[in-house]
Every structure is written in C-alpha cells, then in structure tokens.
Amino acid sequence: MKNFLIFVAALALAFSTSSRAADLDMSRLMGLLASGKHIRAEFIERKFLKILDAPVESSGELVFRAPSRLEKRTKLPRPETLIIDGNSVSIERGSFKRTLPLDEFADMASMVRSLTATFRGDQSSLEQFFNWKLSGPADRWHLVLTPKHSKLFMTLREIRLSGDHGYVHTVETTLTDGDRSLMTLNRPVVPTAQ
Template sequence: MMHFVRIFRLASLALGLLLATTSPTALAAWDIQQLMDSLAQNRTSHASFVEKKTIAMLERPVESSGELFYTAPDHLEKRTLKPKPESMVIDGADLLIERGRQKHRLQLQAYPELAAFIDSIRGTLAGDRQALESNYQLSLEGTAQRWTLQLLPKGDKMLAVVQRIRITGAHDQVRSIEITQADGDSSLMSIEKLVTP
C-alpha cells in the first residue's frame, strides 16, 4: 500500500511541476476550429512530396515524387516528376490532367465523389471546416505541435470509395495525407514544405 501512495505522491508532484512550468496557452484545448484557423493563414504554399501507393494486385508499393503548389482558396497543383512526368491541376471546379501529350479535362460537378475527395484536401489546406463537414465527420487528436485530423465519409457513395483520410501536421503545415480506400488499397503522401525565395 505504501508503494502505491509513494507513486501517487511522485505523480502528483510531477504533474504539479508540469502545470507550474507550462504556459496557459499550451494548456488550452487544441480543437478543430483552432486547427482550421491556423491552416487558413496559409494563402500559398509550395512543397515536395513522396507518395507510396499500396495496391492489392501489386507485390510492392508504387512510389512517385514531385511538387505540390497551393493558392487559396481552391487552386491545387500536383506535378509528378518521377517515375513519369504527370500534372494534375485543380482550379475551382475544373480538373486538368496531363500525361505526356494526353490532356483530360473534367468538370468536378459531374463527379460528386471525386469532388468530395478533392475538397477533403483543398478544404484542409484552406482551413475550410464547413467544406470538410459537408462530406466528412471530423476528429482531431494531438497538439498544435503534432496533430492528426481524421476524415470519415458521411455518405454511402463516398464510403464505397474511401474508408478514411488521415492528415497529419504541425502547427499550420500539413505533413502527410494517408488515404485508405474501401477496397483496401491505400496511399501515403509525405509532404515537405519548400521555402520560396
């Protein structure tokens, strides 16, 4: 019994020291709105990415890398450099995909599930909680220094495509985007912010 009392006292002392040395700001609850407000401060960003896709039919993950460009509120560009050059530009409701000499242009309104998926990324980058909550149930774990935002699709049509999206970051920077599809395939994109001169 004395052993437990001693442990309790040590734990209480440690907690007291922690509370005494931690600022009130650090103790404030980190919530979804604070994260969205922080992300919304980024009007433009430029980053490198490495994406690993795990596909059931393939023995090994497929890896690609390149650059990402974002301009608030709704311009997102993904330039894949390896293994093959490819470009995907989303501007408002327009999606343009270029592979070599082939170009494909889509209107996102005609593909609501694709639009909802794209809005999960753009909505996060823009700090647009309303856009995210229109298609996803949101949950946040961690602290401002290391957070994980999980998006679970609300509608059956989206659930038939995407099981969940996990986005991690620090402060106002997205560090990774992990997508688990309904069929078990998945992708993990690691993102590193590039400093623009």
C-alpha cells in the same frame, strides 16, 4: 526537502504544459491552416495496392492556391500534371492533355473539396462531407476524416492527415477495398508570399 519541492514544482509545470499542449481544438487548427493562402511542398507518394507486392512510388511538387486550386506535379517515375481549379480537372501526361468537369467524378470531387477545405482552414465546408476526429497537441496533431454520406464516397473509407501547427506533413487515404496511398510532404507545407 528543497529538492523534493523543486521536483514537485517541475512535475506540476510539466503536467500543466502537457495539458495546455493537448488543448488543440478544430477551430484553432482550422485557423492555423487558414494562414496559408499559397502553399508549396515537395512530396513522395506511396500507393499500396492489393494486386501488387510492393508499393508504387512517385514524387514531385504539390501546390495549393486559395480558395480552390490544387496542383499535383509529378516528376518521377514519369512527368504528369494534375490541376484542379474550382470545378475543372486538367490532366497532362506527355502529349496527352484533357480537361473535364470535376463533378463528373463524384468520389474525386468530394475528396478534392475536402482537401482544399482543410488547406484553407474551412471547417464548415469540411463538415458538409466528413465527420472528423482531431487528436494531439498543436505540434503533433492528427486529423481523421470519415465520409458522412456513403453515396458520395462509395470507395473512400477515410483520410488521415498529420502535421504541426499550420503545416501538413502527411495525407493518407484509405479506400474501402483496402488500397491506400500515403503522401509525405518532405518540406512542411509552407505558406508563401505569392
């Protein structure tokens, strides 16, 4: 009888712990993400394109500085730097260097703004462009973003992010034509002191 009571108590504890773990809501997730004012992570990105038999793979470093600077520094297969700072996009590839206003690329601008809004934990900015669905506990959350306005997102079907607590581990973007990219952050996206 004593073992049965211990088993029931352990079972009750397990259920209460799992229900508390499932209580992650959007405002709490945004609060966890907002703690990273400066984020740096190594990435591997695989692009799955319908016209190719195998994915295209690249790797490098992703840097975010609040409120709106996002740097994607690709090292392999060839060096390339993409820097988005506010409404400015800079691309460097070898001797080619160009800076353009982000607003000239409506789909890209909305995707970038949604990603930076997520990294800085800005729920209201995110909700301007996306419907969201959050699932999982804080240590294994999944966030699906779907565009609210088809005019702004002619090519984007959804963005899926996953992580734990204030760390983003994967960003998967699926386009309306079926092409998709999966960025895996090898180290958790870690807030740094800078």
